[in-house]
Amino acid sequence: MNKFIIALPIITLLALGGILYYKNSNNYLESSLTIPNDLTIYNFAQCYQNLPAITDSCKNSDAYNQAATNFNNLTSTQSDKPNSACVNYSQYFQTAFASQPLNKNNYFADCYLNDQALAIAKSNQCFYDKYFAPFYLQCTKSSAPSSSSSSSSSDSSKPKNNLTTVTFTQYAQCLQTLQYDLQPCQTSDAYYSAVSQFTDLTYPDSVKVTSDCKNYYSYLKVAHSDDLVNKNNYYQSCFLSSKVQSIAQSNDCFKTYYYNPIYTTCLGN
Known part of the structure; x- marks a missing residue:
């Protein structure tokens, strides 16, 4: 069975897609x-x-x-x-x-x-x-910008602030620097299980998406690129809730190679 590996656009394009x-x-x-x-x-x-x-x-x-x-x-x-x-x-x-x-x-x-x-x-x-x-x-x-190889997320690319002050622009700039080389552990059943549980709670089209995440996606529809990612605590309530963090803790591979870089490191945490 093909393993569904969560990819960056699920958050990047949802974050940016609400800013049209x-x-x-x-x-x-x-x-x-x-x-x-x-x-x-x-x-x-x-x-x-x-x-x-x-x-x-x-x-x-x-x-x-x-x-x-x-x-x-x-x-x-x-x-x-x-x-x-x-x-x-x-x-x-x-x-x-x-x-x-x-x-x-x-x-x-x-x-x-x-x-x-x-x-x-x-x-x-x-x-x-x-x-x-x-x-x-x-x-x-539009021509694609000249390539500047950024193979990893260096400290200089991370927000110089914390979750309360990061804007969508700063967040997207950090996400762009992340390296997504597939790790062997990302083909395991345990990783796949963590992915499935995570998307069930946080993906907007999921029948199990939480009300907090619905609030976040509603905010995205009217947000500007210089607005705060965590305005009214929407982001934190959705992606950093105790239930979501428990899912992340359930599999070290998912936590290390997906959840932490995108949902904590790039938010200055």
Whole structure:
């Protein structure tokens, strides 16, 4: 049986995914779009978290909302009939590292940039200009930054503060430096059991997700990149609760190679 190994994007992209702000622009041509092979999931997240909020009144129109609904129905795996390419992308994303290519096997492009998705986007000028183009065109045409090999999380990359003062930007910068080499112990049944228990309590789509984690994910929907990760104690109540820490303590491999680096070290603890 394949072992499900928790990967960085589950937290990184959830942390950054709740910080979407969209830039006004009219001149992104999908016909010239080529997603660079070296554009990583993290590069993409860095771009979209800096897009400003849509303030134009056109976003409140029925036409905009209809386009947004149609686009979501096509691309979201939570819809009744998502595009099969989007299912492929979602499955890849859930187990990929932040350092892996955004468009591996062309999953991303096949999902969000196919003819049907483009037709929906273009059905309303406001939706296309204010949301679709900045997010799916601008941020996928951005060149990946020149590689700076950071194979481990050095002290200089860790937040110079503690859980009460770390922002999402500082947190993401630390996460980017973490090294994720698969350890032999991460294929064990004990590690897999800890992973399963952890995701049951903390992953937003889990039927067992705690109310504290639901509060945290609700906060992410409105948070900015310079906001505190642990505002109103949401993060701590979700990921650092006694029940979650008990799960981490149950398996040294899970605690050492996943839980501690992401959920304690990068929060300055």
